[in-house]
Amino acid sequence: MSAAAHPREREIAADLRLRAARPPVARLSRKVLLVGTATACVAIAGAVAYAMAARPGAASRPELYAVGGPPPERLAALPADYAAAPKLGPPLPGDLGKPILAAGAPAPTMGAAPSASPEQQRLVQEGEAARTSRLFANEAELRADPSPSNVGGEPVVGQGARAVLDGPVDRRTVSPDRLSAPASPYLLQAGSVIPAALVSGIRSDLPGQVLGQVTQDVFDSVTGRFLLIPQGSKLIGLYDSQIANGQRRVLLAWTRLILPNGKSLVLEKLPAGDAAGYAGLEDQVDRHWGALFGAATLSTILGVGAELGAGYRDSAILRALRLGTSDTFNQVGQQAVGRALSIPPTLTIRPGMPVRVLVAKDLVLEPYSG
Template structure:
């Protein structure tokens, strides 16, 4: 029974497919015919897709973006190891020409924006009329008044002094002098520095060749009444010239004496060397003469730099130029006298 049913179903299905295959519906495509077959392209043709020719790329004046397909395609062509086809070389040439033209345009644009200064251009004349008409501006000075001229010794006063100690410039040291006269206030009415006041100063070493004066800085003054005042003023001569003059020892004998003695010994050696040439028994003095000349040169180099020494004796008269205003209001006061 089951076999009979299967046979019936199979026969029924087969008959149905035969019936459907025999049926046909006519359309417009049956009248137009079969469609034409498209031409198949090879892989090499796809890899070398033609782009715009060289002339079109040059005249655009714009360079493709690095991320564009055309730029990436040309970059791959330039980096491959296989020989390029003529079409690929044209594409690369067009890209290079476009790149050079773009760089040149950028350089011209930069030069137009920021031109370099012309060094050969004439500079303005400092002696022109415009420069000469500009006056020199000097800062003005404001006048002031001495509070009490009875208790001031103003800048520029002279102090007469007698040296109590001698001065030698070989070594730096201290010195002292004594006022030889009374010093009054600016208006000349009040005695401020009594005769016999002591002034202490200091001097430095190092007198150079050709100098005949030594600089002394007088630092502090002390009066017989016990008043002490910082002075810090330079010493001068009686005419106001800075520095103190004295006897200058140039040390000529020390500087040149040893060199002259060695040179004399060398000359004596040369004389006896020449004299011995006439004798049959010759004695050679060449090494001795050469050594003597070398010793003379060394002695001269060591002694030529000896500096001169200035001597100024005690008891000599000097002057001190007051370099600042001296105020005595803190130690003196004025009272009416009957």
């Protein structure tokens, strides 16, 4: 009963199936593939053997040049080997070998010449002296009088290191300098630091002066007992407004020191640094990205606006006008972007920024008395 119902169920399931029967897979015969591959290999091997085999019945090709004849006269006149080659003298510098050789050769002896005037004799002597003069200076003279190769030009990379290596050797083993006594007991020696703070701010768009104020008392460098610069002294300096692209620090130099009692001292542009000792000051940097993006957007809008009115059915006059307008807008956009790129960054140093005066020379002062 169950065996008879099993085929019946299969038929019912086949009738109720929603999907179509899968197509049978077509397979290639392995024997056919092997036979085809072997036949192709045999054919290739036979073609290679046939191409590489010599052909005895083929006629010899004519030579492109004459062989077996006598050598040319120029070739026959050359020496048979290097042993018979003539010995050459020492090499002469550059392309002036012949003039140097001619200058070093002795003058041929001439017969008795008729008497000449003193002027002619002077001209002959000058010509002989010019002819027998040396054309090149020796190496010792060149080293004794070196001349720079790029006077007024840009420095060559590695030129400084090369000059150090090629320079004269200092054979002194003892320094000629001796210790010197302090110029005054009230001395602020080089290497000292004067702490201060900015009173006025700095903006690098325009050059100007800057005002600072000493924030701590400064004593002498020898004993440390004499008060030389009291707290509250004023500092006057200058800053550099020539800012290059990528620069983040402002160069600052101090020119004058004014004490609270009215006395002052010229500082001769002593350098300024930050609290960590780095040269210059760094605070806020404005790269003018807004102006650059605005110029780029303007250039894009002008270029797109010139192309929007283009049509395939325009006349020659309209196309010429459109092309001229497009080129003009393109140039205007490029000029706007170029001006935005040429704007240097604006560096701003806010008031109150800590600053240090780096003493580069000994300062002779006096004890402060208010």
